[in-house]
Amino acid sequence: MSVSIVLASTSPFRRELLKKVVQNFTVAAPLVDETPEPNESPEQLVERLAVAKAKALAKEYPAHVLVGSDQVAVVDDVILGKPGSTEKAQQQLQAMRGKTVTFLTGLAVYNSAEDKLQAAVEPFYVTFRDITDAEIEAYVQREQPLNCAGSFKSEALGISLFSRLHGDDPNTLVGLPLIRLLAMLRNWGINPLLDENSEQSQ
Numbered sequence: 796m797s798v799s800i801v802l803a804s805t806s807p808f809r810r811e812l813l814k815k816v817v818q819n820f821t822v823a824a825p826l827v828d829e830t831p832e833p834n835e836s837p838e839q840l841v842e843r844l845a846v847a848k849a850k851a852l853a854k855e856y857p858a859h860v861l862v863g864s865d866q867v868a869v870v871d872d873v874i875l876g877k878p879g880s881t882e883k884a885q886q887q888l889q890a891m892r893g894k895t896v897t898f899l900t901g902l903a904v905y906n907s908a909e910d911k912l913q914a915a916v917e918p919f920y921v922t923f924r925d926i927t928d929a930e931i932e933a934y935v936q937r938e939q940p941l942n943c944a945g946s947f948k949s950e951a952l953g954i955s956l957f958s959r960l961h962g963d964d965p966n967t968l969v970g971l972p973l974i975r976l977l978a979m980l981r982n983w984g985i986n987p988l989l990d991e992n993s994e995q996s997q
Contacts, residue, residue, distance in 0.1 A: 825851035841901030849905040863903040868945035884946035917972040919962035
C-alpha cells in the first residue's frame with residue numbers, strides 16, 4: 796500500500812531511527828505546548844503530547860499518516876525532561892546514579908484522511924551505575940545532551956553511564972519505538988518490508 800508518512804518531530808535521532816525502517820517520509824515540526832497539565836501522570840503526559848504532535852500537522856498534511864512521539868524520564872516519581880542547560884543536565888544525572896530510571900515514550904500514529912488514531916506508551920528501564928561527579932561533568936561537556944530527556948544519548952557515550960538496560964525495544968530509549976510503530980502501520984495495511992518502490996528520504 797502506497798502511503799505518505801510524516802514524522803512530526805524536529806529530533807534528528809527520531810529521524811535517523813525512522814530511516815532504518817521507512818525509506819520515504821517527510822519531516823515537519825509540530826507546534827505543541829509541552830507543559831504538563833495539573834495532576835497529569837507521566838504516562839498521560841507523553842501519550843497526550845504524542846497525539847497532539849501527530850494531529851498538529853493534519854491541516855498541512857490532510858491525506859497522510861502522521862507519526863508523533865514524546866519522551867520523559869521518571870526517577871523517584873519525578874519527571875525529568877530535557878535539561879536545557881549544563882547545570883541542569885549534571886543535576887539530572889546526579890539524581891539518577893545508582894538508580895533504575897523509567898523512560899516513557901508516547902507514540903501516536905494518525906491517519907489525517909480518515910481521522911483514525913492509534914496511540915501507545917512504551918516503557919524502557921535504565922539502571923545507572925554509581926557514576927562520579929567527575930564522570931558526569933566530563934560526559935555532559937563531551938556530548939552536550941541538553942536536548943535529551945534524562946540528559947544522555949544512549950546511542951553514543953551515554954552507554955558508559957549504565958549498568959543494565961531492560962525493555963522490549965532498544966529504539967524506544969532513543970525516542971521512537973520502532974517495533975510498536977511498525978505494528979501500528981501494519982494494522983492499517985502499511986508494511987515497509989513489502990514496499991519495494993519507496994525512495995530514500997531526503
